[in-house]
Amino acid sequence: MTSTTTSTTSTTTTVRDEHVSVADVPTGLYIGGSWRPASGGATFPVRDPSTGAVLAEVADATPEDGIAALDAAVAAQEGWASTAPRTRSDVLRRAFDLVHEHEDDLAALMTLEMGKPLAESRGEVVYGGEFLRWFSEEAVRIHGDYRTNPEGTGRGIVLRRPVGPVYAITPWNFPLAMATRKIGPALAAGCTVVLKPADLTPLTTLFLVELFRRAGLPDGVLNVVPSRDAKALSEPIIADRRLRKLTFTGSTPVGSALLKQAADNVLKTSMELGGNAPLLVFDDADLDEAVAAAMQAKFRNVGEACTAANRFFVQEGIADAFTAALTAKVEELRVGRGTEDGTTLGPLIDDRAVDKAAGLVDDAVERGATLVTGGQRVDRPGTFYAPTVLDEVQPGSDVLTTEIFGPVVSITRFTTEEEGIRLANDTEYGLVAYAFTTDFRRGQRLAERLETGMLGLNTGVVSNAAFPFGGVKSSGLGREGSHEGIEEYLESVYVLTPDPFAA
Numbered sequence: 317m318t319s320t321t322t323s324t325t326s327t328t329t330t331v332r333d334e335h336v337s338v339a340d341v342p343t344g345l346y347i348g349g350s351w352r353p354a355s356g357g358a359t360f361p362v363r364d365p366s367t368g369a370v371l372a373e374v375a376d377a378t379p380e381d382g383i384a385a386l387d388a389a390v391a392a393q394e395g396w397a398s399t400a401p402r403t404r405s406d407v408l409r410r411a412f413d414l415v416h417e418h419e420d421d422l423a424a425l426m427t428l429e430m431g432k433p434l435a436e437s438r439g440e441v442v443y444g445g446e447f448l449r450w451f452s453e454e455a456v457r458i459h460g461d462y463r464t465n466p467e468g469t470g471r472g473i474v475l476r477r478p479v480g481p482v483y484a485i486t487p488w489n490f491p492l493a494m495a496t497r498k499i500g501p502a503l504a505a506g507c508t509v510v511l512k513p514a515d516l517t518p519l520t521t522l523f524l525v526e527l528f529r530r531a532g533l534p535d536g537v538l539n540v541v542p543s544r545d546a547k548a549l550s551e552p553i554i555a556d557r558r559l560r561k562l563t564f565t566g567s568t569p570v571g572s573a574l575l576k577q578a579a580d581n582v583l584k585t586s587m588e589l590g591g592n593a594p595l596l597v598f599d600d601a602d603l604d605e606a607v608a609a610a611m612q613a614k615f616r617n618v619g620e621a622c623t624a625a626n627r628f629f630v631q632e633g634i635a636d637a638f639t640a641a642l643t644a645k646v647e648e649l650r651v652g653r654g655t656e657d658g659t660t661l662g663p664l665i666d667d668r669a670v671d672k673a674a675g676l677v678d679d680a681v682e683r684g685a686t687l688v689t690g691g692q693r694v695d696r697p698g699t700f701y702a703p704t705v706l707d708e709v710q711p712g713s714d715v716l717t718t719e720i721f722g723p724v725v726s727i728t729r730f731t732t733e734e735e736g737i738r739l740a741n742d743t744e745y746g747l748v749a750y751a752f753t754t755d756f757r758r759g760q761r762l763a764e765r766l767e768t769g770m771l772g773l774n775t776g777v778v779s780n781a782a783f784p785f786g787g788v789k790s791s792g793l794g795r796e797g798s799h800e801g802i803e804e805y806l807e808s809v810y811v812l813t814p815d816p817f818a819a
Contacts, residue, residue, distance in 0.1 A: 337424040341523045344375045345542070348388035348533025350354055355380050358546045362519055365431040366653040366665040366698040374518050377541035380551045382383060382510070385539035389481040389508035390558045392536030397478045397506040397791030399534075401456045407451035410531035415445040415496075418527065422520060427654035429517045430491060431662035431699075432617055434654055444493030446781040447797065451500035454802045458505065465812070473811040478506035479584050480560030482805065483553050485546070485574075486521065487566045488514035488665060489620045489721075494565050495521045497785075497796045499538065501527075505805035507561065511540045512549060516540040516665055541592065550574070559579055561805065564588070565622075567719075568745070568790045579797040586794035586804045588622070588786060590719050591747035594740035596762070597626035598733070599633035601752035602774075607641045610725075613750050615649065615703065616777065618662050618722040620669070622791075623748045623770075623779065626720050628727045635729045639707050642725065643688050646703045649723075651694055663698045664722055673701045673722035680726065684710040690723075717743070733758065741767045747787035749781050769795075788795055 339498075343359075344351040359373040379383075409411035415422065423437035432440075435503050461474035482502045486494040495511065502509050513521035525540045542551040550722060553559060554577045561584045564574050568590040578585050594614055597606050613625035630638050652659035663669050690704030703723040709715060715726045730736045732769075740749060748770040751762045759773050769787035772778045779785060794804050 320374070321659055322737050337421050338371050338428065338472075338519065340421065341372065341425065341519050342526050343372050343519075343522065345377050345381055345385070346522070346525050346529075346538070346540040347381070348539065349383045349393075349529070354378055354721070355384075359767060360515060360542075362429055362516070363700075364428050364701075365665050366655075368698065371428055372519060374384055374515075374522070374542050376409050376545075377512075377543040377549055379548055379552045382512075382541050382543075382553045384485075385510045385541050386481065386553055386556055386559060388536040388539050389510050392534060393478075393481055393508045395536060396503075396508055396537050399506065401458065404506065405452045405455040406534050407502060407528075407531055408448050408455065408503060411528050411533070412445050412448035412452060412533055412790050414527040414537075415441060415448060415492075416526070418523070422523060423720070424525060424655070425519070425520045426491055427662070429519050430488065431654050431665065433659045433662055436617060437654070440490060440493050443779065443781070444496045445494070447496040447500040450781040451504040451802060454799060455504035457745065457799075458806065468531045469815050469818070471813045471816065473813065475809040475811065476806045478808060479805055479807045480507060481558060482507045482509045482561040482563060483550070483559055484509055484511045484512065485550065485562075485564045485566065488516040488720055489617060489622075491517040491520035492524060495524055497781075497801075498563050498565075499804040500736050501796070502563075503533075503537065503563075505802050507668070507805050508537050508580065509539065511538065511554060512546065513540065513542050515542060515544045515546070551780050553578065554578060554583070555580065560584060560702075561803075562586075563804070568792075571792065580793075584804070586796065587792040588794075589747075589790060589792040590623040591624070591787065591791055592717070592719055592743045592745040593623060593624045593748045594629055594743075595750040596736050596752065597630045597634060597638055597752070598736070598753040598758065599631045600635060600754045602754060603634065603637055603641060605774060606638065606752040607645060609750070609752065609772070609774065610642060611645050612776035613772065614725055615646075615661060615723055618664060620665060620721045622719070624720070625750055625776075626726070627716055627737050627743075628725055630727055631736065632731055635727070637725055639688065639705070643705050646705055646725065649724045651702065653698070660702055661723060663700045665699065667699055669722060670699050671721065672718075673704075673724055676718060676720060677704055677706065677724060679769055680706050680709050680713045680715045683713045684708065685713065720768070724813070733761075737762070737765050741765075744790040745787065746789040747791035748772065750776060773789075
């Protein structure tokens with residue numbers, strides 16, 4: 317077992333720039349176009365997971381604040397819905413431009429509050445910003461319909477209109493992209509929004525909202541209410557009959573609970589929930605390509621992604637070579653604070669995440685898995701866990717049924733294509749799968765047989781604003797991105813008129 321290199325140095329310049337960046341971020345609630353403190357006056361700390369230091373104190377919204385935000389969204393709904401599509405498009409495009417103008421600020425905030433390396437944070441700015449540009453273009457392409465009824469006695473008109481005020485709940489792991497992926501289509505469709513960011517990483521979202529204000533978004537169209545008590549904040553908002561749409565990204569248990577609440581008022585819902593992504597490597601795969609893509613699929617965002625490869629299934633003929641090549645790449649990862657030069661793997665979000673990773677590894681080893689590398693906490697301040705490779709993981713291991721959300725590779729070997737597909741589908745989840753093969757017909761079979769909403773075929777990253785993101789089974793409902801994404805915020809109205817040529 318080898319140890320992974322750790323980085324422990326930082327510079328005065330970096331620290332000084334960090335404090336300037338954080339100091340520029342609003343830390344209040346944004347309701348009706350104004351920044352304000354929480355009605356109860358409470359705040360909560362936002363910490364740097366690489367040091368445990370408090371970065372800022374953020375206003376802790378009360379349920380009353382949540383209703384005030386919904387009041388503002390409801391008041392602004394009619395005006396925003398009737399705003400010309402081109403005007404809505406222009407606001408989103410100005411927000412897109414401001415996001416890229418402030419790329420360094422946003423990247424620094426994400427790295428400080430979430431931990432990922434700066435290079436990955438900059439990548440998220442590009443990815444997250446693209447939802448604003450994409451939906452700025454979709455805003456002017458919302459189509460209706462006009463056609464003769466089958467009997468020839470009338471004409472049917474189908475109008476598309478915004479569903480109404482939206483409550484959006486976003487997770488901590490992609491604090492920019494998960495916000496833009498919801499805000500973009502909602503605003504493009506003509507919906508107003510109340511947004512609840514994760515309490516672990518609210519700063520990026522708060523700065524994003526400030527950029528929307530600067531972009532000229534009318535008051536009340538976008539409201540943000542950070543809170544430590546998501547349940548207390550959300551329940552009265554979801555129960556309010558003026559709300560018409562709920563969109564959530566997070567765990568399946570929480571999503572299921574929210575769906576039950578949403579059922580009372582028959583809310584339109586979008587749920588991007590948990591994943592347990594299989595990564596299949598067949599004997600005929602290009603080894604170098606498969607290893608490089610697997611590193612992306614597993615270790616991007618410190619492994620804290622719903623799209624992260626969770627279960628590696630490798631065919632017997634290539635298994636030894638793949639495991640050795642992957643392990644060599646894993647041992648090259650440089651663990652450290654995301655702001656430090658050379659860091660390629662940052663901390664996990666908190667102590668609970670470290671404990672979870674450690675517990676999954678310990679359980680797998682106790683059940684017969686081979687610990688190839690890693691398998692321990694990193695001895696330094698912060699919440700770090702060494703990148704880990706487990707081979708010969710046995711059936712019944714918790715790591716096969718639990719979304720890892722950490723830098724742990726779990727390898728199980730299989731013999732036939734049929735067995736590989738069976739293992740991949742043996743989960744309640746179906747968000748994304750990855751497969752590596754040079755056999756085109758096999759790729760076609762996998763696309764039709766794997767129970768998944770998305771498939772990365774010979775690639776380790778699938779997310780793109782131009783394509784529909786979402787899963788099947790317990791991984792959620794609806795799609796985000798692409799033209800399907802804006803459909804989640806629209807409803808159809810059918811109008812029948814008499815035949816204009818009838819006597």
